[in-house]
Each structure stands twice: as structure tokens, then as C-alpha cells.
Amino acid sequence: MGNRVIAILGNGIAGDQAAVAAKRTAPDARVIMLSKEPYPLYSACVLADYISGEIPRSTVFLRSVEDYAKAGVELLLSKNVVSWSPENRSLRFDNKELSYDQLILATGSRPFIPPIPGVKKDGVFALKTFADAEGLRTAKGRSAVVVGAGPVGMEAAFAFRRMGWSVAVVELMDRVLPRMLDAPLAGSVKKQFEGMGILVFLGERVEEISGGARVEAVRTNQRILPADVVVLVIGMRPRIELAGQGGLTLGPAGGIQTDAHMGAGLPGVWACGDCAESRDLISGANGLYMLWNNARLQGHTAGANAAGSGKRYPGSLNVTTVKLFDRAVASAGAPAADFPEGETRMLHRKSLDGELWLVLKEERLVGVQGLVNLDRLGGLTAMMLKGLNIRETILKGPKPSEGRDMWPLHTLEKDLIRLLNGR
Numbered sequence: 136m137g138n139r140v141i142a143i144l145g146n147g148i149a150g151d152q153a154a155v156a157a158k159r160t161a162p163d164a165r166v167i168m169l170s171k172e173p174y175p176l177y178s179a180c181v182l183a184d185y186i187s188g189e190i191p192r193s194t195v196f197l198r199s200v201e202d203y204a205k206a207g208v209e210l211l212l213s214k215n216v217v218s219w220s221p222e223n224r225s226l227r228f229d230n231k232e233l234s235y236d237q238l239i240l241a242t243g244s245r246p247f248i249p250p251i252p253g254v255k256k257d258g259v260f261a262l263k264t265f266a267d268a269e270g271l272r273t274a275k276g277r278s279a280v281v282v283g284a285g286p287v288g289m290e291a292a293f294a295f296r297r298m299g300w301s302v303a304v305v306e307l308m309d310r311v312l313p314r315m316l317d318a319p320l321a322g323s324v325k326k327q328f329e330g331m332g333i334l335v336f337l338g339e340r341v342e343e344i345s346g347g348a349r350v351e352a353v354r355t356n357q358r359i360l361p362a363d364v365v366v367l368v369i370g371m372r373p374r375i376e377l378a379g380q381g382g383l384t385l386g387p388a389g390g391i392q393t394d395a396h397m398g399a400g401l402p403g404v405w406a407c408g409d410c411a412e413s414r415d416l417i418s419g420a421n422g423l424y425m426l427w428n429n430a431r432l433q434g435h436t437a438g439a440n441a442a443g444s445g446k447r448y449p450g451s452l453n454v455t456t457v458k459l460f461d462r463a464v465a466s467a468g469a470p471a472a473d474f475p476e477g478e479t480r481m482l483h484r485k486s487l488d489g490e491l492w493l494v495l496k497e498e499r500l501v502g503v504q505g506l507v508n509l510d511r512l513g514g515l516t517a518m519m520l521k522g523l524n525i526r527e528t529i530l531k532g533p534k535p536s537e538g539r540d541m542w543p544l545h546t547l548e549k550d551l552i553r554l555l556n557g558r
């Protein structure tokens with residue numbers, strides 16, 4: 136009998152970590168990782184910096200093909216897996232069949248492309264893969280329109296502005312970074328953007344991308360914006376076609392439902408990364424938390440468990456940072472806008488190095504948003520994770536002089552007490 140086969144579908148960070156953990160846990164197993172993409176692991180998080188020329192190609196790539204060979208992982212690139220048979224425990228690609236004993240689905244996500252007339256024209260891009268970034272880096276022109284003011288859209292706009300292009304951002308919602316920020320901080324960030332010469336149009340709908348074979352302009356419900364390049368960054372959707380084929384259950388947000396061990400509901404089948412739903416550590420809600428670090432830890436858990444370990448996935452953390460200026464816009468937990476009206480209260484603090492908003496539900500911190508030096512968010516995120524009662528923490532906790540590492544909590548104490556007392 137041959138060695139057991141652990142097959143991993145996808146070589147993003149989730150697949151990569153699954154492969155490494157599986158091989159480490161079961162050195163005798165054959166660990167085979169397949170991907171549609173032609174390259175080994177790279178970081179999507181730095182693609183905007185690659186587009187603007189801030190960093191070279193070599194910095195984007197995190198692994199080489201040789202790294203996998205050294206780790207004993209068989210890497211099959213440029214393989215599009217077209218079908219999955221859970222009954223036969225096999226995957227199909229290139230008219231070949233791969234039989235496995237354990238399967239890890241790490242199929243990630245794809246950009247949502249809205250059904251707007253003109254989206255297929257030359258000069259219209261998404262921003263998800265290294266190939267997208269390469270296309271944007273080498274695009275010719277002087278004006279870019281970014282559709283969507285989420286983190287990826289804002290970073291893309293920033294990159295093009297750095298390259299000296301004229302840039303406009305169009306967003307359907309009433310604020311920038313709407314999943315991260317509430318209106319007040321979003322207003323400050325918008326002003327900073329405008330200060331850099333980036334036009335920001337909120338509450339506008341893109342109705343058409345016009346031109347000949349190439350894009351020439353973007354028509355919204357309010358104006359026409361000239362464009363040599365259009366970047367569509369409206370959001371990501373989990374890639375769940377194969378999971379659906381295999382009859383796996385999907386969760387409320389449309390990703391693969393997983394248990395506390397990243398099991399996907401069939402014996403020997405695991406799911407991790409952007410394609411998988413998980414439990415949020417702060418709110419306890421199941422959903423899609425499509426972030427690098429969540430994918431990394433889920434991959435590690437799924438890989439170890441496929442190889443026979445019994446690891447629990449602790450849960451996902453919704454921490455997003457967008458590097459735009461000398462500081463970063465960062466959020467952890469949820470914005471107040473995610474809660475029913477009147478359920479949360481917000482506290483604002485401006486300091487020399489930035490601006491911070493706390494979202495409080497009853498006496499617990501449920502969200503932090505800042506335009507700050509990043510180190511300062513650490514203590515507050517720890518408070519959210521521990522679900523600490525703020526009043527008790529303030530009244531019973533050690534004094535700042537006793538080394539409490541909870542900045543800026545001690546400087547906020549009086550304000551917090553006042554807020555909790557309804558004054």
C-alpha cells in the first residue's frame with residue numbers, strides 16, 4: 136500500500152500553510168498542492184506597492200518552487216481542477232485524475248465583477264492576482280477611475296496617484312472604507328485623500344464604462360469621468376463551485392461551512408481561507424473574514440488536522456489596516472454602523488499622532504477605528520478579545536504607572552466613565 140495522499144486545492148496562504156503543517160505533522164504522507172495559478176505563493180497585501188513601483192517583484196513573492204521541494208511538498212502549478220468526486224475521493228484536471236485520502240479546499244476568493252455595460256473593455260481590471268497587478272503596473276495612460284472605496288480600492292487609488300496619474304474613486308455608499316469605519320473617521324480619511332489630489336465621489340452608482348475596444352470614460356448617475364484605466368474593486372466572493380459540486384453545506388455568508396477544526400462536513404474534507412466561513416472571535420458570529428492572518432491560521436489548522444492532529448481553530452479576528460500615509464487607517468472589531476441604531480456608543484479621542492474612535496456596546500468594547508500609529512491598537516484589540524468589561528477594567532485594573540500596557544485606555548479613563556454614566 137502506498138503512502139496516504141493529502142491533496143490541497145489552492146496555493147494561496149491558506150493552501151501553503153496547510154501543506155507545510157500537513158507535511159510537518161505526517162512526514163510520511165504525500166502532500167500534493169494544486170493551483171490554477173502559474174506561480175508559487177505571493178502576498179496580495181503588497182500588490183498596490185508593486186503597482187506603484189515602491190517594491191520589486193522579488194518582494195511580492197514569499198516562496199519559490201524549490202522551497203516546496205525542500206519541504207517535501209509536491210507542487211502542481213497551472214492546473215485547473217474542474218471536478219471533484221467525494222464518493223471516489225478524486226479530483227480531475229488536465230484529463231487526469233488524482234486520488235486522495237484527505238482533501239483540503241483552499242480555493243480562496245474571486246473579485247465580484249458587477250454586470251455594468253463595458254466591463255469587458257481593454258483597460259478594465261480587477262485587483263486580486265499577481266497577473267492583475269502586472270497588468271495595472273504596465274498600463275498606459277494618465278487617468279484612473281477606481282470603483283469601490285474599500286481597503287483594496289483605496290490602496291489602488293493611492294498607488295496610481297503616487298505614479299502621477301489623475302485619480303477618481305467612485306463609491307456607492309456614503310463613506311470611504313464603509314466596512315471598517317463609521318462616518319466621522321471616514322470623513323477625515325476622505326479629506327486626507329482629497330488633500331492628495333484624489334477625487335472621491337460618494338453615494339454614486341457606476342452605470343456604464345464607455346469607449347471603443349478600450350475604455351475612455353466611466354459614466355455614473357451624476358457625471359462622466361475620463362478614464363484610461365478602470366479598477367473594479369467592489370468586493371470578493373468565495374470560490375465555492377467545487378464545494379457545491381461535492382454537496383458541501385454553505386454558511387449564511389455563502390462560504391463553505393466549517394466546524395471548530397476546519398472540517399467541512401464530510402469525513403476527510405477540510406476547508407480554509409477565503410472560501411471558508413469561520414467564527415469571529417469578538418462577536419461570535421459565523422461569516423467570511425477574508426484576511427491574510429485568518430487564512431494563514433485556518434490553513435495551518437486544516438493541514439495539521441488532515442494529517443491526524445486534533446487542533447481547534449481559535450476563531451477569526453477582523454483587523455484591517457490600510458497603509459495610506461505615514462500612518463495607517465486601521466480597524467478592529469465592527470463599526471457602529473453594523474449594529475442596530477442606538478445599541479452602541481462612540482467615543483472620540485484626538486492625540487498628537489492621530490485620531491481614534493471606540494465603539495462600545497453596553498460596557499464592552501466591540502470596535503476600534505483609528506488613523507494612528509499601529510502599535511496603539513494592540514492593547515485595545517486585546518481588550519475586545521478578552522471581552523473585558525471596561526468599567527471593571529478601569530476601576531480594578533493597575534494604574535498606568537504599574538505598567539499596564541493598554542494605551543490609550545488610561546488616557547481615556549475619565550471620558551469612558553463619563554460615557555458609561557451617560558454624561
Ligand SMILES: Cc1cc2nc3c(=O)[nH]c(=O)nc-3n(C[C@H](O)[C@H](O)[C@H](O)COP(=O)(O)OP(=O)(O)OC[C@H]3O[C@@H](n4cnc5c(N)ncnc54)[C@H](O)[C@@H]3O)c2cc1C
Nearest residue numbers: 145147148149171179180216242243244408409425426427
Ligand atoms: C489586493 C489585495 C490586498 C489585500 N490586502 C490585505 C491586507 O492588507 N491584509 C489582509 O489581512 N488581507 C489582505 N487581503 C486579503 C488576503 O490577501 C486574503 O484573505 C488571502 O490572500 C486569502 O488567501 P487564500 O489562500 O484563502 O486564497 P487565495 O489567495 O484566493 O488563493 C486561492 C488559490 O486557489 C486557486 N484555485 C481556486 N480554485 C481552483 C481550481 N478549481 N483549480 C485550481 N486552483 C484553484 C486560485 O487560483 C488561488 O491561487 C488582500 C487581498 C487583495 C486581493
